[in-house]
Amino acid sequence: EIVMTQSPATLSVSPGERATLSCRASQTVSTNLAWFHQKPGQAPRLLIYGASTRATGVPARFSGSGSATEFTLTISSLQSEDFAVYYCHQYNNWPRTFGQGTKLEIK
């Protein structure tokens, strides 16, 4: 099983600032890496797939990068609606696995 490790667990950032979230895979997942965010009481929403492709309707302030085992999600200028929990997810190998999540909170 591929273990996905996200850091930090919690990130405190002010609105308008930049946020950088990291995800590491225990073995290579190529670029079969997705990012989701989840707001309280809601289902996860797909933001990024293929490590760097924004899903339909996702604002350009979200960008993803990386390959193999190291990945980054960057939010260039945080809006109020961006404060949520972010999960990385590998879909390269079975079983599918998720990171434990990074909580992005308002500073």
Added chain:
Amino acid sequence: QVQLVQSGSELKKTGASVKVSCKASGYSFTNYGINWVRQAPGQGLEWMGWINTNTGNPTYAQGFTGRFVFSLDTSVNTAYLQIRGLKVEDTAVYYCARAVYGDYLFDSWGQGTLVTVSS
């Protein structure tokens, strides 16, 4: 538009069974597999497995064999998750998510179904 609509919250006693439904609309049901993901209270996301909507063949992740059953009714574009012999630790929100065959990316999710198990 693509929608996955799940059945409502359930409150059950230990040892009982529950069946959660996930009704798909807005796309061709058999072009996508249906995955199930569990989220225990305050915890992260855990993939439970998936079902092939063409063949009905289920695949279960480790830890979700025996008491968990995935099934389909393709006549109404609906997938089901049944949990037998409920335990308190089964208390969680259960999500269905579609994934296109090929890369199996989860691109659309149901709203989630809270299953609460009490003793």
